[in-house]
Amino acid sequence: MTDLIPTPTEEETAGVHSDRRRLTLGAQLIAAGLVTGEQVEVALVEQRRTGQRLGEILVTQDVLFEEDLARTLAEISGMPYQDLNLDPPDPTVFAALPEAFCRRRTVLPVRLTNGALVIAITDPRDIQTLDDLRTLVTGPIRPVVAAPGPLRQALESGYYSRLIDEEDVAVDPASESLPTTVSPEEDVSDAVRVRQNQEPIVAFVNQLLKRAVDERASDVHIEPTEDGLRIRFRVDGMLHDSMSASASFRLGVVSRIKIMTDMDISQHRRPQDGRMSMTIRGLAVDIRVASLPTSYGEALVLRLLRRDHRLLEIDALGFLPESLRRFQKSFQKAWGMVLVTGPTGSGKSTTLYATINELNVPSRNTITVEDPIEYRIAGIKQTQVNAKAGYTFASGLRAALRADPDIILIGEIRDLETARIATEAALTGHLVLSTLHANDAASSTTRLLDMGLGPYLVTSALECVVAQRLVRRLCGRCKSADEASREELLELEEMALVDGGTTKAPLYRANGCEQCARSGYLGRLAIHEVMVMNDELRMLVLQRAPAEDIARVAVSDGMQTLRQDAFAKVQEGQTSFDELKRVLV
Secondary structure, rough: OOOOOOOOOOHHHHHHHHHHHHOHHHHHHHHOOOOOHHHHHHHHHHHHOOOOHHHHHHHOOOOOOHHHHHHHHHHOOOOOOOOOOOOOOHHHHHHHOOHHHHHHHHHEEEEEEEEEEEEOOOOOOOOHHHHHHHOOOOOOOEEEEOHHHHHOOOOHHHHHOOOOOOOOOOOOOOHHOOOOOOOOOOOOOHHHHHOOOOOOHHHHHHHHHHHHHOOEEEEEEEEEOOOOOEEEEEEEEEEEEEEEEEHHHHHHHHHHHHOOOOOOOOOOOOOOEEEEEEEEEEEEEEEEEEEEEEEEEEEEEEEEEEOOOOOOOOOOOOHHHHHHHHHHHHOOOOOOEEEEEEEOOOOHHHHHHHHHHHHHOOOEEEEEEOOOOOOOOOOOOOEEEEHHEEOHHHHHHHHOOOOOOOOOEEEOOHHHHHHHHHHHHHHHHOOOEEEOOOOHHHHHHHHHHHOOOHHHHHHHEEEEEEEEEEEEEOOOOOOOOEEHHHHHHHHHOOOOOOOOOOOOOOEEEEOOOOOOOOEEEEEEEEEEEEEEEEHHHHHHHHHOOHHHHHOOOOOOOOOOOOHHHHHHHHHHOOHHHHHHHHHOO
């Protein structure tokens, strides 16, 4: 006879929710799998020392996302949760509350519903703020819980940008000045004081971000100088001057960006990090910001990451067909270690993301340990290291191994402890993907040995190494085909890319047009070498052979070197010989 499970009554369901709400915040977070007991214990020690709220400490320590904390507080309090990124506020109700009060208490009116004013708050336990709201608003109110970051961003755009037509505004920084004083009777914070009457600043930052997206910038450098503000864009890996502003804009622009990214506006003497998500020109863009104190004020570097899922498709990475086949065969195995090597900014993380994106199926449990999380991928458990909270690559990897993973992605192997745990995980039935700083595929094995990893661990665990660089892609509109000059043929011969008797070699040239801003290049592509381990290579690693010997055997086994891969793409018209030399010589 089949057992029947009765449907719970409304009273029983209410009792379950009531039990959940009686849980402490720490217990609720642990029960939801958002934090571990150890992380809560560390945060409680900090709470006893500073008096801060537990949730704020966990967020500050990068253990918990603001959104997850807000959802948990909403569940405990019984209030609805509102995602202001997905459900933005109605600017017509902003006048219902004084701006200074909203900023001081981090609240925001979001809409009128059935005659009640819906007000977003960040902490439903703040009884004083709830009482003050009932005093300030004559009619009924309906509090909802929102994450602090999106709420502050909505405050910014709501009170300062809503009257500005972002598409048509034009600001001359040299002719505008930023008022920074307010009357003594105004009750505003330092952050508000800096931003009073700063529509020109808001418009300038909006135009800056739009221009960065229009020019395909990957990074924006905002640098204070003696005379003003220097702004440079990194496009296709190359920095160039783009904009400037007068000295009167220096403080306002930096403060505006710091507030948007939830950084401490009152702190100017220590480096900070922040991030935000925006939709610019219809594109979803994640922006990471790092500040650096300089002699003329704080410098900012903005890293722009476009949430373009095409970037996470392995076919879009530029692999030559045979190299892609070799790589895919390696990471489709059930266990082993696959490494991607190269210098900073060579696209290693993008290759790993594309790899786990291809492996992302419901039947596999994928866990990442990253620093930081650059792209968020649905269906994958992604965690971020936090050294201050004791959550390092090594400890994160240990925690991941206790969570029944099939695939583990480690942002970087930096030390012996992480390398040893990663290789042991690969030997015990897990597919491990990671990055490593090495000049080429062959030297990655010697790099692991130099860390102190035993040769037997390297040979037993390592399946494949991909080395890569990024080169600029020729503009398809203005590139032109040409024959290599005599001098270029000699250079190609010295690089072992052509035989000594070669008299002709087709090349493509960069010319420049309006489409590519006269640079001759438009976008970037990766060049690769894919070294797949075999018995002969493993024997060389066991003998601690030099990287040159390992590379020679790998080439005989079918590996295309970085130079060979780049030259093939030069001959296909994807990049130029000058670009090959700039990156690889």
